[in-house]
Amino acid sequence: xxxxxRLLQPTALLDYRHxxxxxxxxxxxxRALPEFERIGAIYDFVxxxxxxxxxxxxxxxxxxxxxxxxxxxxxxxxLLMALLRGSGIPCRLHGFTIDKALQKGAVTGIAYLLAPRSxxxxxxxxxxxxxxxxxxxxxxxxxxxxxxQQRFAGHEGAFCGFGAATPDLQxxxxxxQGTDTYIQKNGINRDFGVFDSPDEFYxxxxxxxxxxxxxxxxxxxxxxxxxxxxxxxxxTRLPESPAADTMQSL
Numbered sequence: 001x002x003x004x005x006r007l008l009q010p011t012a013l014l015d016y017r018h019x020x021x022x023x024x025x026x027x028x029x030x031r032a033l034p035e036f037e038r039i040g041a042i043y044d045f046v047x048x049x050x051x052x053x054x055x056x057x058x059x060x061x062x063x064x065x066x067x068x069x070x071x072x073x074x075x076x077x078x079l080l081m082a083l084l085r086g087s088g089i090p091c092r093l094h095g096f097t098i099d100k101a102l103q104k105g106a107v108t109g110i111a112y113l114l115a116p117r118s119x120x121x122x123x124x125x126x127x128x129x130x131x132x133x134x135x136x137x138x139x140x141x142x143x144x145x146x147x148x149q150q151r152f153a154g155h156e157g158a159f160c161g162f163g164a165a166t167p168d169l170q171x172x173x174x175x176x177q178g179t180d181t182y183i184q185k186n187g188i189n190r191d192f193g194v195f196d197s198p199d200e201f202y203x204x205x206x207x208x209x210x211x212x213x214x215x216x217x218x219x220x221x222x223x224x225x226x227x228x229x230x231x232x233x234x235x236t237r238l239p240e241s242p243a244a245d246t247m248q249s250l
Contacts, residue, residue: 003090004090004127006196007085007090007091007092007196008085008088008090009085009196009197010082010085010086011197011198011199012061012199013059013060013061013062013078013082013197013198013199013202014061014062014078014081014082014085014197014198014199015061015062015063015082016062016082016083016085016086017086018061018062018063020063020066020067021062021063021066021082021083021086022086024066024083025083025086025087028041028045030042030083030087031087031088035089035128036128036178038087038088038089039084039089039126039128039176040176042080042083042084042087042089043080043135043138043176043181044176045083046071046076046079046080046083046138047076047137047138047139047140047141047142047174048141048142048143050065050066050069050070050071050076050079050141051069051070051071051141051143051144051233052070052071052072052106052139052140052141052144052163052229053070053071053072053225053226053229053230054070054072054222054225054226054229055068055070055071055072055075055222056068056222058074058075058120058202059074059198059202060075060078061078062078062079062081062082062083063082065078065079066079070226072139072163073121073122073123073136073139073184074120074121074122074198076138076139077093077122077123077124077138077198078198080124080135080138081093081124081197081198084124084126089126090126090127091124091125091126092124092125092194092195092196092197093122093123093124093125093194093195093196093197093198093200093201094122094123094124094125094134094191094192094193094194094195095120095121095122095191095192095193095194095195095201095205096120096121096122096123096188096189096190096191096192097118097119097120097121097188097189097190097192098118098119098121098165098184098187098188098189099117099118099119099165099187099189100112100115100116100117100118100119101160101161101187102160102161102163102164102165102184102186102187103115103119103161103162103163104161104162105161105162105163105232106161106162106163106225106228106229106232107225107228108225108228109224111222111224111225118189118190120205120206121184121187121188122198122201123135123136123182124136125194128178129178133178133179133180134180134181134182135176135180135181136180136181136182136183136184136185137172137173137174137175137176137181137182137183138174138181139163139183139184140163140164140174140183141233143233143234144163144229144232144233145164145172145174145183147232147233147234148162148164148169148232149169149170151232152169153170155169155170158186160186160187162232163183163184163229164183164184165183165184165185165186165187166182166183166184166185166186167186192204192205
Protein backbone atom coordinates (compact mmCIF):
# COMPACT_ATOMS: atom_id res chain seq x y z
CA UNK A 1 0.00 0.00 0.00
CA UNK A 2 1.38 3.41 -0.97
CA UNK A 3 1.50 6.38 1.40
CA UNK A 4 -1.36 8.01 -0.51
CA UNK A 5 -3.49 4.86 -0.33
CA ARG A 6 -2.81 4.57 3.41
CA LEU A 7 -3.93 8.16 4.02
CA LEU A 8 -7.21 7.53 2.21
CA GLN A 9 -8.28 4.54 4.32
CA PRO A 10 -11.38 4.58 6.54
CA THR A 11 -10.89 3.82 10.24
CA ALA A 12 -13.22 3.41 13.21
CA LEU A 13 -13.15 7.19 13.77
CA LEU A 14 -12.80 8.18 10.11
CA ASP A 15 -15.97 6.28 9.20
CA TYR A 16 -16.71 8.02 5.91
CA ARG A 17 -18.63 4.96 4.68
CA HIS A 18 -21.29 5.64 7.33
CA UNK A 19 -24.62 6.36 5.57
CA UNK A 20 -24.84 9.91 6.92
CA UNK A 21 -21.37 10.83 5.64
CA UNK A 22 -21.84 9.08 2.30
CA UNK A 23 -25.14 10.94 1.83
CA UNK A 24 -23.56 14.29 2.73
CA UNK A 25 -20.64 13.82 0.32
CA UNK A 26 -23.00 12.73 -2.45
CA UNK A 27 -25.55 15.52 -1.92
CA UNK A 28 -22.86 18.21 -1.81
CA UNK A 29 -21.24 16.88 -4.98
CA UNK A 30 -17.77 17.23 -3.50
CA ARG A 31 -16.19 14.37 -5.43
CA ALA A 32 -16.94 16.11 -8.73
CA LEU A 33 -15.15 19.35 -7.82
CA PRO A 34 -11.56 20.20 -8.83
CA GLU A 35 -9.09 19.57 -6.01
CA PHE A 36 -8.72 23.19 -4.80
CA GLU A 37 -12.47 23.80 -4.76
CA ARG A 38 -13.14 20.38 -3.21
CA ILE A 39 -10.82 21.06 -0.29
CA GLY A 40 -12.29 24.54 0.18
CA ALA A 41 -15.91 23.36 0.11
CA ILE A 42 -15.28 20.63 2.69
CA TYR A 43 -13.18 22.98 4.84
CA ASP A 44 -15.89 25.67 4.81
CA PHE A 45 -18.56 23.11 5.71
CA VAL A 46 -16.65 21.88 8.75
CA UNK A 47 -15.74 25.42 9.82
CA UNK A 48 -19.20 26.98 9.57
CA UNK A 49 -21.89 24.27 9.35
CA UNK A 50 -20.43 22.62 12.49
CA UNK A 51 -20.34 25.49 15.01
CA UNK A 52 -17.61 25.67 17.64
CA UNK A 53 -18.71 23.79 20.75
CA UNK A 54 -17.66 21.08 23.17
CA UNK A 55 -18.51 17.43 22.47
CA UNK A 56 -18.78 14.72 25.09
CA UNK A 57 -15.34 13.34 24.17
CA UNK A 58 -12.43 13.96 21.81
CA UNK A 59 -12.46 10.43 20.38
CA UNK A 60 -15.84 10.51 18.65
CA UNK A 61 -16.24 9.09 15.17
CA UNK A 62 -16.85 11.50 12.31
CA UNK A 63 -20.47 10.35 11.99
CA UNK A 64 -21.01 11.05 15.71
CA UNK A 65 -19.54 14.55 15.34
CA UNK A 66 -21.84 15.22 12.39
CA UNK A 67 -24.83 13.99 14.38
CA UNK A 68 -23.96 16.20 17.38
CA UNK A 69 -23.64 19.19 15.06
CA UNK A 70 -20.94 20.97 17.09
CA UNK A 71 -17.22 20.46 17.55
CA UNK A 72 -13.83 21.72 18.67
CA UNK A 73 -10.32 21.22 17.34
CA UNK A 74 -10.10 17.45 17.71
CA UNK A 75 -13.67 16.46 16.84
CA UNK A 76 -14.01 18.88 13.92
CA UNK A 77 -10.61 17.62 12.75
CA UNK A 78 -11.89 14.04 12.73
CA LEU A 79 -14.91 15.08 10.68
CA LEU A 80 -12.74 17.10 8.28
CA MET A 81 -10.40 14.14 7.76
CA ALA A 82 -13.26 11.73 7.10
CA LEU A 83 -14.93 14.03 4.58
CA LEU A 84 -11.61 14.70 2.84
CA ARG A 85 -10.72 11.01 2.58
CA GLY A 86 -14.25 10.14 1.52
CA SER A 87 -13.88 12.70 -1.27
CA GLY A 88 -10.49 11.42 -2.43
CA ILE A 89 -8.17 13.83 -0.57
CA PRO A 90 -5.44 12.09 1.49
CA CYS A 91 -4.75 13.57 4.91
CA ARG A 92 -3.06 12.93 8.24
CA LEU A 93 -3.29 14.23 11.80
CA HIS A 94 -0.64 16.37 13.52
CA GLY A 95 -0.91 16.11 17.30
CA PHE A 96 0.00 18.66 19.97
CA THR A 97 -0.96 20.03 23.34
CA ILE A 98 -2.05 23.63 23.87
CA ASP A 99 -2.06 25.78 26.98
CA LYS A 100 -5.56 25.93 28.44
CA ALA A 101 -5.22 29.73 28.74
CA LEU A 102 -6.47 30.07 25.16
CA GLN A 103 -9.82 28.58 26.27
CA LYS A 104 -10.35 31.10 29.06
CA GLY A 105 -13.48 33.12 28.40
CA ALA A 106 -15.09 30.38 26.32
CA VAL A 107 -14.52 28.09 29.31
CA THR A 108 -15.19 29.58 32.73
CA GLY A 109 -15.60 28.64 36.40
CA ILE A 110 -15.34 24.99 37.40
CA ALA A 111 -14.90 23.90 33.80
CA TYR A 112 -11.72 25.94 33.49
CA LEU A 113 -10.45 24.63 36.83
CA LEU A 114 -11.12 21.00 35.78
CA ALA A 115 -9.26 21.35 32.49
CA PRO A 116 -5.66 20.07 32.46
CA ARG A 117 -2.99 22.75 32.06
CA SER A 118 -2.03 21.30 28.68
CA UNK A 119 -4.93 20.20 26.47
CA UNK A 120 -4.70 17.59 23.70
CA UNK A 121 -4.91 19.42 20.36
CA UNK A 122 -4.61 18.54 16.70
CA UNK A 123 -4.81 19.90 13.19
CA UNK A 124 -5.12 18.27 9.77
CA UNK A 125 -2.31 18.03 7.20
CA UNK A 126 -3.03 17.62 3.48
CA UNK A 127 -0.63 17.34 0.53
CA UNK A 128 -1.30 20.21 -1.87
CA UNK A 129 0.77 21.95 -4.55
CA UNK A 130 3.87 19.93 -3.70
CA UNK A 131 3.95 20.40 0.08
CA UNK A 132 2.07 19.58 3.28
CA UNK A 133 -0.52 22.21 4.20
CA UNK A 134 -1.62 22.69 7.83
CA UNK A 135 -5.36 23.14 8.36
CA UNK A 136 -6.35 24.48 11.78
CA UNK A 137 -8.43 27.57 10.97
CA UNK A 138 -11.66 25.56 10.78
CA UNK A 139 -12.12 25.40 14.57
CA UNK A 140 -14.07 28.64 15.14
CA UNK A 141 -17.14 29.15 12.97
CA UNK A 142 -17.48 32.50 11.22
CA UNK A 143 -20.32 33.92 13.40
CA UNK A 144 -18.42 33.09 16.61
CA UNK A 145 -15.15 34.56 15.33
CA UNK A 146 -16.93 37.70 14.13
CA UNK A 147 -18.40 38.20 17.60
CA UNK A 148 -14.93 37.94 19.11
CA GLN A 149 -13.59 40.44 16.59
CA GLN A 150 -16.41 42.87 17.44
CA ARG A 151 -15.98 42.36 21.18
CA PHE A 152 -12.22 42.97 21.03
CA ALA A 153 -12.19 45.46 18.17
CA GLY A 154 -9.65 47.68 19.93
CA HIS A 155 -7.22 44.88 20.78
CA GLU A 156 -3.79 45.15 19.20
CA GLY A 157 -1.11 42.48 18.95
CA ALA A 158 -1.29 38.81 19.88
CA PHE A 159 -4.60 37.54 21.24
CA CYS A 160 -5.11 34.53 23.51
CA GLY A 161 -8.49 33.48 24.89
CA PHE A 162 -12.04 32.45 23.98
CA GLY A 163 -10.74 29.56 21.84
CA ALA A 164 -8.27 31.64 19.83
CA ALA A 165 -4.51 32.10 20.01
CA THR A 166 -3.38 34.17 17.06
CA PRO A 167 -1.01 37.05 16.26
CA ASP A 168 -3.88 39.18 14.91
CA LEU A 169 -7.49 38.52 15.92
CA GLN A 170 -8.85 40.88 13.27
CA UNK A 171 -7.01 39.13 10.43
CA UNK A 172 -6.34 35.49 11.36
CA UNK A 173 -5.42 33.14 8.49
CA UNK A 174 -8.63 31.08 8.57
CA UNK A 175 -9.77 31.21 4.91
CA UNK A 176 -8.80 28.38 2.54
CA GLN A 177 -6.52 29.90 -0.10
CA GLY A 178 -4.26 26.93 -0.78
CA THR A 179 -1.97 27.75 2.16
CA ASP A 180 -1.81 27.04 5.91
CA THR A 181 -4.75 28.13 8.08
CA TYR A 182 -4.48 28.70 11.83
CA ILE A 183 -6.52 30.00 14.77
CA GLN A 184 -4.95 28.33 17.86
CA LYS A 185 -1.35 27.81 16.73
CA ASN A 186 0.10 30.37 19.18
CA GLY A 187 -1.15 28.30 22.12
CA ILE A 188 0.82 25.16 21.23
CA ASN A 189 3.27 24.04 23.89
CA ARG A 190 4.17 20.49 22.81
CA ASP A 191 4.46 18.76 19.43
CA PHE A 192 3.65 15.01 19.24
CA GLY A 193 4.33 14.70 15.51
CA VAL A 194 2.18 13.25 12.74
CA PHE A 195 -0.17 10.26 12.75
CA ASP A 196 -2.03 8.41 10.01
CA SER A 197 -5.32 8.73 11.88
CA PRO A 198 -6.93 10.10 15.06
CA ASP A 199 -7.41 6.49 16.15
CA GLU A 200 -3.63 6.07 16.27
CA PHE A 201 -3.15 9.41 18.03
CA TYR A 202 -5.66 8.75 20.84
CA UNK A 203 -4.43 5.18 21.31
CA UNK A 204 -0.98 6.60 22.06
CA UNK A 205 -1.76 9.85 23.88
CA UNK A 206 -5.30 9.46 25.21
CA UNK A 207 -7.95 12.17 25.50
CA UNK A 208 -8.18 15.16 27.79
CA UNK A 209 -10.18 13.74 30.71
CA UNK A 210 -10.70 10.40 32.43
CA UNK A 211 -12.51 8.89 35.40
CA UNK A 212 -14.78 11.11 37.49
CA UNK A 213 -13.65 14.28 35.69
CA UNK A 214 -14.73 12.73 32.39
CA UNK A 215 -18.17 11.82 33.80
CA UNK A 216 -18.65 15.26 35.31
CA UNK A 217 -17.61 16.94 32.07
CA UNK A 218 -19.93 14.82 29.94
CA UNK A 219 -23.02 15.15 32.14
CA UNK A 220 -22.75 18.60 33.74
CA UNK A 221 -19.87 20.81 32.72
CA UNK A 222 -19.95 20.74 28.94
CA UNK A 223 -23.59 21.81 28.82
CA UNK A 224 -22.63 24.97 30.70
CA UNK A 225 -19.65 25.51 28.42
CA UNK A 226 -21.81 25.22 25.33
CA UNK A 227 -24.41 27.63 26.72
CA UNK A 228 -21.60 30.12 27.31
CA UNK A 229 -20.27 29.68 23.77
CA UNK A 230 -23.80 30.17 22.40
CA UNK A 231 -24.15 33.38 24.43
CA UNK A 232 -20.86 34.68 23.03
CA UNK A 233 -22.12 33.88 19.53
CA UNK A 234 -25.33 35.73 20.35
CA UNK A 235 -27.62 32.72 20.26
CA THR A 236 -30.30 31.72 22.73
CA ARG A 237 -29.89 27.98 22.03
CA LEU A 238 -27.47 25.62 20.34
CA PRO A 239 -27.95 25.07 16.60
CA GLU A 240 -29.49 21.84 15.37
CA SER A 241 -27.29 19.22 13.74
CA PRO A 242 -26.75 19.76 10.01
CA ALA A 243 -27.15 15.98 9.69
CA ALA A 244 -30.79 16.06 10.83
CA ASP A 245 -32.36 16.33 7.37
CA THR A 246 -29.94 13.79 5.90
CA MET A 247 -30.60 11.28 8.69
CA GLN A 248 -34.38 11.65 8.26
CA SER A 249 -34.07 10.85 4.56
CA LEU A 250 -32.10 7.63 5.04
